[in-house]
Amino acid sequence: MEVPLQYYLFLSAIMFAIGVAGVLTRRNAIVVFMCIELMLNSVNLTLIAYSSFLGDVTGQVLVFFVMAVAAAEAAVGLAIVIALFRNKQTINIDEINILKW
Amino acid sequence: MVTIPTMAYELVGYAVFLPLIGFIFNGLFGRKIKSELLVGTIGSASVGIGFVIAGAIFFEMLAAPVHDRVHVVQLVPWIKAGTLSVNVAYQVDQLSILMMLIVTGIGFLIHIYSIGYMHGDPGFWRFFAYLNLFIFAMLNLVMADNFLLLFLGWEGVGLCSYLLIGFWYDRKFEKGTTGDAAKKAFIVNRIGDFGFLIGMFLLFETFGSLEFQTVFLQASAFPERTPVLTWMTLALFLGATGKSAQIPLFTWLPDAMAGPTPVSALIHAATMVTAGVYMVARCSVLFALAPTTMLVVAIIGASTALFAATIGLVQNDIKKVLAYSTISQLGYMFLGLGVGAFAAGLFHVLTHAFFKALLFLGSGAVIHALHDEQDIQKMGGLKSHLPVTSRTFLIGAVAIAGIPPLSGFFSKDEILWKTFSLGYGSLWIIGFIGAALTAFYMFRLYSLTFEGEKRWGHDKHPHEAPLFMTIPLMVLAALSIIGGFVGIPKSLGGGNAIEHWLEPVFEHANEKLAIAGHAAESTEYLLMVLSVAVAVTGILFARRWYATRSEVPQQLSNRFSGLYTLLWNKWYVDELYDATVVNPTVKSSEKLLWRVIDIHAIDWCVNGIARLLGWISRTTRVVQTGVAQNYVFVFILGVVVIIGWIIGK
Amino acid sequence: MILRRNPVMSAIALIANFCCIALLYLLLQAQLLAVLQIVIYTGAIMVLVIFVIMLLNLGDEERLTERYDLKKIVGAVIVFGFLLEMLYLFVFSDFSEGPALHSDATNIGTVENIGRALFGKFLLPFEVTSLLLLAAIIGAVILAKRKI
Numbered sequence: 055m056e057v058p059l060q061y062y063l064f065l066s067a068i069m070f071a072i073g074v075a076g077v078l079t080r081r082n083a084i085v086v087f088m089c090i091e092l093m094l095n096s097v098n099l100t101l102i103a104y105s106s107f108l109g110d111v112t113g114q115v116l117v118f119f120v121m122a123v124a125a126a127e128a129a130v131g132l133a134i135v136i137a138l139f140r141n142k143q144t145i146n147i148d149e150i151n152i153l154k155w
Numbered sequence: 156m157v158t159i160p161t162m163a164y165e166l167v168g169y170a171v172f173l174p175l176i177g178f179i180f181n182g183l184f185g186r187k188i189k190s191e192l193l194v195g196t197i198g199s200a201s202v203g204i205g206f207v208i209a210g211a212i213f214f215e216m217l218a219a220p221v222h223d224r225v226h227v228v229q230l231v232p233w234i235k236a237g238t239l240s241v242n243v244a245y246q247v248d249q250l251s252i253l254m255m256l257i258v259t260g261i262g263f264l265i266h267i268y269s270i271g272y273m274h275g276d277p278g279f280w281r282f283f284a285y286l287n288l289f290i291f292a293m294l295n296l297v298m299a300d301n302f303l304l305l306f307l308g309w310e311g312v313g314l315c316s317y318l319l320i321g322f323w324y325d326r327k328f329e330k331g332t333t334g335d336a337a338k339k340a341f342i343v344n345r346i347g348d349f350g351f352l353i354g355m356f357l358l359f360e361t362f363g364s365l366e367f368q369t370v371f372l373q374a375s376a377f378p379e380r381t382p383v384l385t386w387m388t389l390a391l392f393l394g395a396t397g398k399s400a401q402i403p404l405f406t407w408l409p410d411a412m413a414g415p416t417p418v419s420a421l422i423h424a425a426t427m428v429t430a431g432v433y434m435v436a437r438c439s440v441l442f443a444l445a446p447t448t449m450l451v452v453a454i455i456g457a458s459t460a461l462f463a464a465t466i467g468l469v470q471n472d473i474k475k476v477l478a479y480s481t482i483s484q485l486g487y488m489f490l491g492l493g494v495g496a497f498a499a500g501l502f503h504v505l506t507h508a509f510f511k512a513l514l515f516l517g518s519g520a521v522i523h524a525l526h527d528e529q530d531i532q533k534m535g536g537l538k539s540h541l542p543v544t545s546r547t548f549l550i551g552a553v554a555i556a557g558i559p560p561l562s563g564f565f566s567k568d569e570i571l572w573k574t575f576s577l578g579y580g581s582l583w584i585i586g587f588i589g590a591a592l593t594a595f596y597m598f599r600l601y602s603l604t605f606e607g608e609k610r611w612g613h614d615k616h617p618h619e620a621p622l623f624m625t626i627p628l629m630v631l632a633a634l635s636i637i638g639g640f641v642g643i644p645k646s647l648g649g650g651n652a653i654e655h656w657l658e659p660v661f662e663h664a665n666e667k668l669a670i671a672g673h674a675a676e677s678t679e680y681l682l683m684v685l686s687v688a689v690a691v692t693g694i695l696f697a698r699r700w701y702a703t704r705s706e707v708p709q710q711l712s713n714r715f716s717g718l719y720t721l722l723w724n725k726w727y728v729d730e731l732y733d734a735t736v737v738n739p740t741v742k743s744s745e746k747l748l749w750r751v752i753d754i755h756a757i758d759w760c761v762n763g764i765a766r767l768l769g770w771i772s773r774t775t776r777v778v779q780t781g782v783a784q785n786y787v788f789v790f791i792l793g794v795v796v797i798i799g800w801i802i803g804k
Numbered sequence: 805m806i807l808r809r810n811p812v813m814s815a816i817a818l819i820a821n822f823c824c825i826a827l828l829y830l831l832l833q834a835q836l837l838a839v840l841q842i843v844i845y846t847g848a849i850m851v852l853v854i855f856v857i858m859l860l861n862l863g864d865e866e867r868l869t870e871r872y873d874l875k876k877i878v879g880a881v882i883v884f885g886f887l888l889e890m891l892y893l894f895v896f897s898d899f900s901e902g903p904a905l906h907s908d909a910t911n912i913g914t915v916e917n918i919g920r921a922l923f924g925k926f927l928l929p930f931e932v933t934s935l936l937l938l939a940a941i942i943g944a945v946i947l948a949k950r951k952i
Contacts, residue, residue, distance in 0.1 A: 071883050074883055075880065078882070078883070088818050099829075105832075106913070114913060117834075122937065123936065125844055126939075130943045
């Protein structure tokens with residue numbers, strides 16, 4: 055019994071929504087970052103699902119690249135968080151608003 | 156029409172541009188050159204060489220057959236825009252070479268004179284630079300082969316007039332400074348230029364070109380009394396009244412006497428003011444096709460002649476008298492043009508250039524001798540101290556009064572005769588009275604200045620002028636004596652050479668006017684005798700009253716005090732203009748244009764835009780909170796909305 | 805994960821999530837990527853995150869300040885709306901006719917096949933990614949230094 059394509063897509067959408075909820079509601083910067091990773095993974099799932107169902111390898115290659123970029127982004131993002139913490143002694147997002155007008 | 160230029164014609168470009176080079180050289184380096192003589196020589200030489208070239212061209216023209224005397228020398232193409240095509244090109248024909256000879260010849264003499272007159276002035280180099288620029292512009296004016304280049308020269312001489320009138324820019328002059336007088340000249344000229352421009356627009360509209368030869372050729376095919384031609388010529392004539400100081404735009408010329416005397420001699424006697432006469436003569440075909448305008452020209456000329464003469468009767472500044480005399484003589488020239496005697500008008504330009512320049516330069520010598528005294532009531536008895544000056548001045552005065560065989564007689568008489576014989580009897584009377592007044596005020600001037608008892612103080616030591624100044628005086632005096640012989644009319648046995656010389660230029664115009672044959676020769680003799688008689692009477696009265704019995708004019712002025720005041724105040728024309736035109740313009744500019752429109756409307760718009768942008772910025776920058784989650788929030792909101800919309804479809 | 809107060813607990817929950825996703829990849833016949841998911845995401849990224857949490861010595865998020873402010877409510881509402889949309893689509897869609905797994909899916913996800921694609925058609929992005937990683941390395945090192 056095969057899993058229909060739609061199931062994968064809905065799972066992906068729900069994961070995405072959970073990630074959004076996390077980004078919008080949490081105040082800890084690292085947790086927000088993890089939610090962003092969750093969103094990226096949901097997109098990966100969609101891509102691979104389509105790739106398998108359509109028989110095209112492009113989707114999987116794309117996922118490969120997304121993973122590579124996510125890794126790079128993780129490194130840089132966490133470095134930024136460390137630098138922020140050093141300067142402001144907090145990683146509460148509400149208090150990090152120096153880029154405003 | 157363009158032939159391969161022969162040697163002399165080719166040089167006309169050099170003749171025109173040499174003064175420009177003189178201007179640039181003196182303008183840039185003149186201040187550093189310590190030798191006045193060098194600056195003066197450079198200035199005079201550039202004009203002198205032009206005169207030599209003009210003479211060469213003239214003789215070559217004389218040698219050529221009549222139909223081969225017109226050449227157009229093209230230098231560079233200038234404007235080519237759509238159907239408009241004008242070039243920097245010079246038309247060398249009988250009329251322009253005559254004017255060129257006058258401009259360069261008299262210009263050269265006045266340059267020499269200025270070396271003496273402006274000696275010691277700190278702005279010596281500036282003076283010569285401006286004079287050269289003026290000659291350049293004037294040559295462009297008279298030699299141009301199209302209206303646009305003529306207008307360039309027209310504006311150029313106006314500019315130089317402004318620069319030179321206000322040469323001593325911080326000196327007081329009447330109610331203001333010399334700068335005010337210069338401004339007045341420029342602005343009144345501008346009004347005339349407006350008329351000229353309208354005329355040019357109409358010209359281009361009607362004929363499709365601005366080149367003389369094209370326009371005049373087309374014009375000769377036009378019927379008479381076309382309305383557009385009348386308007387066109389009236390507009391052009393308005394320009395001429397501005398430049399040549401006729402009614403109604405003459406008020407600037409007396410004020411222009413604020414400038415140094417050589418300026419008055421060159422610009423306001425011999426050359427710039429004759430530009431209007433030249434222009435009307437050049438467009439003779441157009442004017443001939445508009446008889447209404449010709450009548451207007453004649454009437455304005457005659458009335459200006461009489462009007463200015465009445466004012467000149469009672470003025471006390473030596474240069475002012477000469478200024479009004481210039482206006483009056485210009486009136487005669489326009490009278491001649493207006494009745495169709497184009498050659499006669501130009502003949503008077505020639506002779507007037509001689510004796511008026513002479514008179515002005517002579518007055519300059521007097522002013523120089525008395526250390527800047529210009530009031531003739533403080534002069535007198537200068538004959539013995541300034542022999543050369545007084546004798547040459549006398550010659551000039553006799554010439555302008557119209558006593559034969561000096562030049563003024565022939566030219567003025569030609570105009571008056573043509574006026575009478577072509578049927579303008581009433582205008583003849585006006586001109587006749589004007590001639591009488593001319594003789595009278597001229598000799599009033601001479602007597603009060605040179606004869607009688609001394610009325611100047613003991614602090615003045617008049618001495619004869621230096622050679623630089625007296626030699627031009629003598630040359631001009633000689634020319635005033637013999638200059639008339641080029642125009643001896645047939646009735647006196649001459650061949651009227653100048654009229655024949657200029658005949659081809661006015662061929663088309665004369666056809667249109669269908670000049671009738673002369674009236675009887677006996678009438679001509681009668682008129683001649685009359686004018687000479689009235690001139691001699693005027694001279695005698697003037698000398699009697701002013702040299703010997705000086706109480707008579709005083710009694711007369713007391714008896715007719717109202718008339719005297721009117722004349723002395725120049726018929727209150729300046730005041731009239733001030734009240735009707737000048738003050739309302741100034742007031743409305745200040746109150747309306749500046750306060751309301753400029754400050755409120757325009758500034759409000761411009762500042763308002765700035766304020767608007769500021770307001771927009773202030774309200775929109777609130778969006779940037781700096782909190783990253785807010786941005787994500789907006790992002791997701793958008794996504795949700797879009798998905799909802801897609802679902803809904 | 806998003807509801808945990810302790811960030812370490814959140815991280816562990818995310819690791820479990822990643823492992824499940826790797827299993828899902830295997831279900832989809834994407835072998836290489838399943839392994840890569842575990843290696844990169846759980847093995848590298850999450851380890852990095854936990855390191856940073858421990859480095860910064862974060863405590864629990866305080867309950868005091870965990871007020872229900874406007875932002876949270878609006879955020880929750882929006883996500884709820886989003887979920888509703890998804891539910892709607894889920895419920896009212898037809899599951900009988902869906903595409904089937906591709907016949908060749910097994911062969912697509914192999915190492916060999918992906919390798920061929922990477923070094924063939926997608927060579928340029930592959931090489932450029934190396935530059936990207938270089939930039940990330942340099943950036944991370946400089947940003948985290950105490951003194952530049």
